[in-house]
Amino acid sequence: xxxxxxxxxxxxxxxxxxxxxxxxxxHCPHCQAHFxxxxxxxxxxxxxxxxxxxxxxxxxxxxxTTIYIAPSAMIAAGYGRDNPYLAGVVELEEGVKISGQIxxxxxxxxxxxxxxxxxxxxxxxxxxxxxxQIA
Amino acid sequence: xxxxxxxxxxxxxxxxxxxxxxxxxxGRDLFVEAFQDMRQSVDKGFDPADIETIYIGNFSSDLxxxxxxxxxxxxxxxxxxxxxxxxxEDACASGGAALRQGILAIASxxxxxxxxxxxxxxxxxxTAEVTDTLAxxxxxxxxxxxxxxFPGFYAAIASAYMHKYGLKPEQLMNVAIKNHxxxxxxxxxxxxxxxxxxxxxxxxxxxxxxxxxPTWQNEMEFLHDDSANPMIxxxxxxxxxxxxxxxxxxxxxVAEEIAPRFTDHPLHIIGSGQASDVALHDRDxxxxxxxxxxxxxxxxxxxxxxxxxxxxxxxxxxxxxAEIIATEDLGFxxxxxxxxxxxxxxxxxxxxxxxxxxxxxxxxxxxxxxxGVAQAVEIFKQMRxxxxxxxxxxxxxxxxxxxxxxxxxxxxxxxFERRA
Numbered sequence: 001x002x003x004x005x006x007x008x009x010x011x012x013x014x015x016x017x018x019x020x021x022x023x024x025x026x027h028c029p030h031c032q033a034h035f036x037x038x039x040x041x042x043x044x045x046x047x048x049x050x051x052x053x054x055x056x057x058x059x060x061x062x063x064x065t066t067i068y069i070a071p072s073a074m075i076a077a078g079y080g081r082d083n084p085y086l087a088g089v090v091e092l093e094e095g096v097k098i099s100g101q102i103x104x105x106x107x108x109x110x111x112x113x114x115x116x117x118x119x120x121x122x123x124x125x126x127x128x129x130x131x132x133q134i135a
Numbered sequence: 136x137x138x139x140x141x142x143x144x145x146x147x148x149x150x151x152x153x154x155x156x157x158x159x160x161x162g163r164d165l166f167v168e169a170f171q172d173m174r175q176s177v178d179k180g181f182d183p184a185d186i187e188t189i190y191i192g193n194f195s196s197d198l199x200x201x202x203x204x205x206x207x208x209x210x211x212x213x214x215x216x217x218x219x220x221x222x223x224e225d226a227c228a229s230g231g232a233a234l235r236q237g238i239l240a241i242a243s244x245x246x247x248x249x250x251x252x253x254x255x256x257x258x259x260x261x262t263a264e265v266t267d268t269l270a271x272x273x274x275x276x277x278x279x280x281x282x283x284x285f286p287g288f289y290a291a292i293a294s295a296y297m298h299k300y301g302l303k304p305e306q307l308m309n310v311a312i313k314n315h316x317x318x319x320x321x322x323x324x325x326x327x328x329x330x331x332x333x334x335x336x337x338x339x340x341x342x343x344x345x346x347x348x349p350t351w352q353n354e355m356e357f358l359h360d361d362s363a364n365p366m367i368x369x370x371x372x373x374x375x376x377x378x379x380x381x382x383x384x385x386x387x388x389v390a391e392e393i394a395p396r397f398t399d400h401p402l403h404i405i406g407s408g409q410a411s412d413v414a415l416h417d418r419d420x421x422x423x424x425x426x427x428x429x430x431x432x433x434x435x436x437x438x439x440x441x442x443x444x445x446x447x448x449x450x451x452x453x454x455x456x457a458e459i460i461a462t463e464d465l466g467f468x469x470x471x472x473x474x475x476x477x478x479x480x481x482x483x484x485x486x487x488x489x490x491x492x493x494x495x496x497x498x499x500x501x502x503x504x505x506x507g508v509a510q511a512v513e514i515f516k517q518m519r520x521x522x523x524x525x526x527x528x529x530x531x532x533x534x535x536x537x538x539x540x541x542x543x544x545x546x547x548x549x550x551f552e553r554r555a
Contacts, residue, residue, distance in 0.1 A: 063294050065294060089291055101282045
């Protein structure tokens with residue numbers, strides 16, 4: 001059975017979904033495994049009959065850091081020594097983990113988070129990114 | 136059944152350039168220095184024309200120097216064209232992976248004599264661009280958009296480790312203090328100075344400039360001071376991070392049966408393991424690197440030795456937390472005990488399990504693609520009793536190197552044995 005929207009399992013498709021405020025990954029019907037970011041091939045059974053699946057965006061913080069020495073893209077977005085930001089690994093309720101910017105105060109391992117979508121960059125470089133808000 | 140090499144391979148020469156920031160030297164200049172140092176180290180001498188193949192570990196001469204296709208240039212500057220010259224890139228494990236390719240080339244029977252080098256010229260770029268270049272060793276589609284930097288990844292690993300095992304950030308500093316103690320005795324180290332000496336240097340500099348002289352009473356006070364040791368990515372501060380470095384390394388590998396032509400004291404490479412892994416966020420356990428565990432298991436099985444047998448190790452301390460986790464992944468200490476071992480000085484030069492006697496990446500410097508080969512240089516010197524002031528004062532029949540790429544997307548482990 002084909003998924004309703006036949007987008008290929010690529011980073012461009014993942015980004016297109018982010019632009020629609022959707023966190024989408026793939027699912028292997030044979031192994032019942034979820035993949036985020038989306039995979040085109042299941043690493044367990046090597047099957048390729050995967051389908052898109054939407055993630056709830058609910059999860060908890062598994063690991064995090066506050067970054068003071070930022071990369072160029074984050075400096076351009078106004079971050080740095082005087083305006084540090086959080087990045088983390090989030091464990092979603094579906095059981096998979098993903099990286100994202102973490103928004104909000106009082107970060108701690110295990111705090112509940114909700115996916116949100118933030119824009120960074122100017123002009124042509126403007127893009128929507130996955131982030132997580134501390135509840 | 137454990138995997139075996141097709142035939143024995145021996146390390147018979149090892150050299151390095153000085154590590155540091157050298158505005159007037161290109162990567163190839165540094166490689167020439169490393170090659171000359173390696174030639175000096177071969178006890179019975181050899182004719183460079185006998186070298187049959189060349190592997191060069193290099194992460195990103197493309198972005199650091201605007202130079203791709205690096206291996207033939209390195210072959211050329213030491214007069215070795217038209218021999219095959221291949222660049223190996225596995226991020227910070229490029230050197231270790233190049234070493235492994237040299238070993239496999241000889242073990243295959245195709246070549247008897249291989250030159251393995253490593254080179255990285257990093258200081259041409261401003262820090263932000265170096266940070267961006269290093270970030271390319273992670274997943275640029277799904278990890279970097281989160282805002283992660285390399286210190287950031289290892290800081291996140293540290294946060295998970297702290298949560299699981301009760302590590303406190305100041306306990307990480309034991310690794311930096313130890314590695315600077317060792318590096319202070321390594322004339323090739325970039326920051327070859329102890330942290331207390333560094334602290335006193337800062338006081339003297341302040342006095343000379345007529346500024347208020349800091350009142351740090353000891354190294355821990357110094358390391359807790361935000362102005363002396365600023366936060367890079369919580370919980371990691373400046374002194375938790377390896378530096379940006381220019382440097383090169385070179386080693387000579389030969390088929391075991393011809394080793395006596397070069398030296399009476401070769402190191403036999405009895406174990407070699409390498410593994411890969413998924414992005415950090417895809418891992419079940421964020422406090423251990425499974426590629427390191429797997430590479431170590433493969434190397435131990437090939438060598439027929441256990442973690443307990445290893446007397447000396449150079450491990451990939453790109454960040455303090457990385458050394459702690461490395462000593463656990465290699466089986467030296469149980470999970471969660473690595474930071475206690477560092478605190479108890481078990482891994483100090485005079486401890487039961489000396490780790491990073493060279494000063495490690497932390498103090499010696501971390502020219503990315505050269506670091507994996509530099510580990511073998513230190514093992515060569517220590518196991519042959521040639522490490523000078525930092526020589527471990529015990530017999531060292533078995534040594535190990537552990538070289539990580541990225542956040543553990545690659546790990547390469549080698550085990551060396553001295554029989555004479």
